Amino acid sequence: MRQISHKIGATQHLPSKVASFITREIAAGRYQPGEQLPTEHQLAETLGVSRNVIREAVSQLRADGVIHARQGVGAFVMEPERRSAIRFDRETLKTNDSLKRLFELRGILETEAAGLAAARRSAEDLKTIKQALDRMSGEERWQDGSIEADLIFHREIARATANDYIYTFVCFICEEIRQSIQIARYTNPLPELVEVNVAEHVRVYEALEAGDVEAARQTMRAHIWNAGMRIDAAPGNTADISMTKQDERDEK
Amino acid sequence: MRQISHKIGATQHLPSKVASFITREIAAGRYQPGEQLPTEHQLAETLGVSRNVIREAVSQLRADGVIHARQGVGAFVMEPERRSAIRFDRETLKTNDSLKRLFELRGILETEAAGLAAARRSAEDLKTIKQALDRMSGEERWQDGSIEADLIFHREIARATANDYIYTFVCFICEEIRQSIQIARYTNPLPELVEVNVAEHVRVYEALEAGDVEAARQTMRAHIWNAGMRIDAAPGNTADISMTKQDERDEK
DNA sequence: ATATGTTTGGTTGTCCTACAACTATACAAA
DNA sequence: TTTGTATAGTTGTAGGACAACCAAACATAT
Structure with a gap:
């Protein structure tokens, strides 16, 4: 049935795609520092993936210091100067x-x-x-x-x-x-x-x-x-x- | 009932603790480059956490180029020279x-x-x-x-x-x-x-x-x-x- | 005997539901 | 006004189920 799947570059696993997607959104200023991201449920529904996938992506972004998640509240964008990891977008x-x-x-x-x-x-x-x-x-x-x-x-x-x-x-x-x-x-x-x-x-x-x-x-x-x-x-x-x-x- | 929870540093969420644990294991040479890691089920059981937690940790390690996961086969340790991200262990x-x-x-x-x-x-x-x-x-x-x-x-x-x-x-x-x-x-x-x-x-x-x-x-x-x-x-x-x-x- | 399908067990990838831990807010009571 | 309580919403964790995929053993045909 594999419908939309391999429109383009379907080989890469979902979480990394989601992570780079959110990263780009932030880089583009779609979400400003200090601003709150959509909830994981919302992101899951919007992007058409399970919350597990979202969580793996969010987990990576948090590890890089891109966002800061607070239990019971939400996830917030951090200032780019305070990243705790260096990673270049190879695109x-x-x-x-x-x-x-x-x-x-x-x-x-x-x-x-x-x-x-x-x-x-x-x-x-x-x-x-x-x-x-x-x-x-x-x-x-x-x-x-x-x-x-x-x-x-x-x-x-x-x-x-x-x-x-x-x-x-x-x-x-x-x-x-x-x-x-x-x-x-x-x-x-x-x-x-x-x-x-x-x-x-x-x-x-x-x-x-x-x-x-x-x-x-x-x-x-x-x-x-x-x-x-x-x-x-x-x-x-x-x-x-x-x-x-x-x-x-x-x-x- | 919060029993064992806050023995020490229980505030940090599990995936990052697992990730740094595995990272240390690799750094200590417990797993050599090219070697295969235990399966996610094994890790989950060994560390006493759910597989979800393991997956979030593994997801991060993969994003950093520390390990390389192949579907249907397993996860393998990569050479430290080929990391795709810089992250220092603050300890x-x-x-x-x-x-x-x-x-x-x-x-x-x-x-x-x-x-x-x-x-x-x-x-x-x-x-x-x-x-x-x-x-x-x-x-x-x-x-x-x-x-x-x-x-x-x-x-x-x-x-x-x-x-x-x-x-x-x-x-x-x-x-x-x-x-x-x-x-x-x-x-x-x-x-x-x-x-x-x-x-x-x-x-x-x-x-x-x-x-x-x-x-x-x-x-x-x-x-x-x-x-x-x-x-x-x-x-x-x-x-x-x-x-x-x-x-x-x-x-x- | 060699080559070619086929089965089988195991591993990662994704989805789903459920609940625990936690927080901010609104509301009620003193 | 202050304080306590309930409530709804969010992230954190657990566990089960199945899909996608792979390697190696096995069976079959040439």
């Missing part, structure tokens, strides 16, 4: 404009991370970073394997700072970058650019090996900047993948 | 050690944010920042009002970068800082330190007003460093608040 991240700003943040973080890593990296850290670098150079094209190695390279540098908060933040940003690239994959398999990319990583590595803080910062800053430019130049980034395309296949 | 944040690292990250971010803000701030941005500064100077003691103004000062600088990602990150860190300070509040009401704190903010503001990028970076870097030292010196930060003390009262 809005698919535009060059957002990516540009994300790369600016990335540059700031990883530049300083590289500087700290140059000062603090252990011999083991250096070895792990080297492995990622080698794995990256091995690949000819810009494909899954080399992308993964690329991200590992950056993550391991962050780990070498011996600061778990920095590591967490860099991992998070890397993950967002990965998602964005996944979409526009195979756009620029130009061998020259791949080689340039590897060369930049080598320079960062050499600075880390030498323990040269300033060189590490500068080579990393230059690399992030260039990487941003390369993605910026790639076509096919403003694709309007209307809703919830992001289905995870295999995973084995 | 572990109550140690000086963690706070130190958090302030290192904060310093990196806000230093560069101040630099960007000096270059990009509009006249309105400047006005908002000035308001926060005035509100901060008005207070004599280091109490709620001035703490709030202090945070607003930092947030507004981040907003002036015109980069919403930077703004989001700074807001998040500010919120974590606030939570940490809330605990150790009223520890150092020394008027001298408060004055020093205000003076540092003034210096940052003047750099922003002048549009001096380098001065903005240096004054902000110095301020974050000093602020970290001041909190570091404050007593009562290693309190062992065993479980889920974090109840939100009033909120009116």
Whole structure:
């Protein structure tokens, strides 16, 4: 009978769809901070789902500090500044404009991370970073394997700072970058650019090996900047993948 | 009849307690990446709650990318590097050690944010920042009002970068800082330190007003460093608040 | 013996009802 | 005016039922 179900993106489970729906409503100013949300019963009826689904969505929003539920009263929208979790909407991240700003943040973080890593990296850290670098150079094209190695390279540098908060933040940003690239994959398999990319990583590595803080910062800053430019130049980034395309296949 | 209920921290609702429980289990390596979690029925029975509660908790963990649930199969632990959200455990944040690292990250971010803000701030941005500064100077003691103004000062600088990602990150860190300070509040009401704190903010503001990028970076870097030292010196930060003390009262 | 359907048990996804815990408001009584 | 009480409404939790789905064992046909 499956009637309306798979109009579009029916693969994703309901609670997350409801959660992002409410999130968007709030972001759009449909519900102002301090304002009360509709009751769970109302939401359930309005959206045509059970209250259980609503509760799972609300539970997530509350965990993120987006809303604040009070038993016996209702749920209220909190000020966006007081969120207790960072989560990006990957739909809005698919535009060059957002990516540009994300790369600016990335540059700031990883530049300083590289500087700290140059000062603090252990011999083991250096070895792990080297492995990622080698794995990256091995690949000819810009494909899954080399992308993964690329991200590992950056993550391991962050780990070498011996600061778990920095590591967490860099991992998070890397993950967002990965998602964005996944979409526009195979756009620029130009061998020259791949080689340039590897060369930049080598320079960062050499600075880390030498323990040269300033060189590490500068080579990393230059690399992030260039990487941003390369993605910026790639076509096919403003694709309007209307809703919830992001289905995870295999995973084995 | 309320028997066992308020043994300890019974105010928090069950799903979030279950979620943080499972999170801790995973963090402790009790469940390795790729490993399968117990079924929802098993978890429900083991923890003595209904499956609904388990589902709300699992729903949150999945939204954070901590686990990956496959219908008809089970839920599996994901690699911590692939999290899709940043959320800090505030219990572990109550140690000086963690706070130190958090302030290192904060310093990196806000230093560069101040630099960007000096270059990009509009006249309105400047006005908002000035308001926060005035509100901060008005207070004599280091109490709620001035703490709030202090945070607003930092947030507004981040907003002036015109980069919403930077703004989001700074807001998040500010919120974590606030939570940490809330605990150790009223520890150092020394008027001298408060004055020093205000003076540092003034210096940052003047750099922003002048549009001096380098001065903005240096004054902000110095301020974050000093602020970290001041909190570091404050007593009562290693309190062992065993479980889920974090109840939100009033909120009116 | 290999390949191809088919069954079966188990797991997550969704729905439903019921009740407990709690709160704000209105109303009644002192 | 103040205080206590009832009431209706909201979120929190429990439990059962079934749908959707999957993996592995089993049966059948080639």
